[in-house]
Amino acid sequence: MLNIVLFGPPxxxxxxxxxxxxxxYGLKHLSxxxxxRANIKGETELGKLAKSYMDKGQLVPDEVTIKMLQSEFKKAENPKGFIFDGFPRTNAQAEALDNFLSSEGTSIKVMLALDVAExxxxxxxxxxxxxxxRVDDANPEVIQNRINVYKAETLPVKEYYLKQDKFIEIDGIGTVDEITNRLFTAIDKL
Structure with a gap:
């Protein structure tokens, strides 16, 4: 199973x-x-809770995020693999993801990190x-807070995958097609 973490700042x-x-690659997207956002639009309890954190540019607590992701993972029928977009954002989430995937008989193959200047x-x-x-993208203070949270809390996850020899940095500057080709080349070498 091809499981990819797609990583990078907001x-x-x-x-x-x-x-x-x-x-x-025929993967299932878990963003x-x-x-x-779907839960927020549907005004579910999880959506209301997530919105209270997201509106401040903060991360949603691990336990809520992990349970939600596990549920979505288990809904997939005969997947070729998954692309995790926006997760894991902390080392604790990365460890929880590894433990969960191991219990499902699979693992993360690679973390592809898009590198883009602030x-x-x-x-x-x-x-x-x-x-x-998206109102969360319109407010300069929220944008800066999201970038700061990424640097402080999420960027350390890079080290987690580096230690496992599963980290590949991709230049995120250029046309959409150029960046796509860089990603495809990295995946095809796995």
Whole structure:
């Protein structure tokens, strides 16, 4: 089973690139952001809880995120693999994911990390807010807080996968097609 963690700061292009990887390799997409937004739109209890954290640019607590992800994982029928988009964001989540996948007889094959400079991230998020209407991308303070949280809490996950020799950094600057080709090349070498 091909299980990939697609990693990068807010605005790096994870959503766009994951769609292309899914199409080419037939993977099931597990995006915590999409799952949270669906729950928020549906006004579920989980959605209300997630929204209270997301509105401040904070991470949703591990236990809520992990249970939700496990549920989505188990819904998939005969998957070729999964692409984890926006998860894990902490070392504790990475360990919990490894333990869960091990209990399911599989593991993470690789973490692909999109590397994008901070100024470029701010520009991309502003544009995304204009196009998609995502209010969390429109507020410069929330954007900066999300980048700061990524640096402080999420970036250390890189070390977790480096130690397992499962980390590959991908240049996230260029056209969408150029970045896609870099990702495909890295996956095809696995």
């Amino acid at each position: 605005g790096a292009g994870k959503g766009t690139q994951s769609e292309r990887i899914i199409e080419k 915590t952001g999409d799952i949270f 100024e470029e991230l701010r520009e991309r998020l502003k544009k995304r807010a204009e196009v998609s209407g």
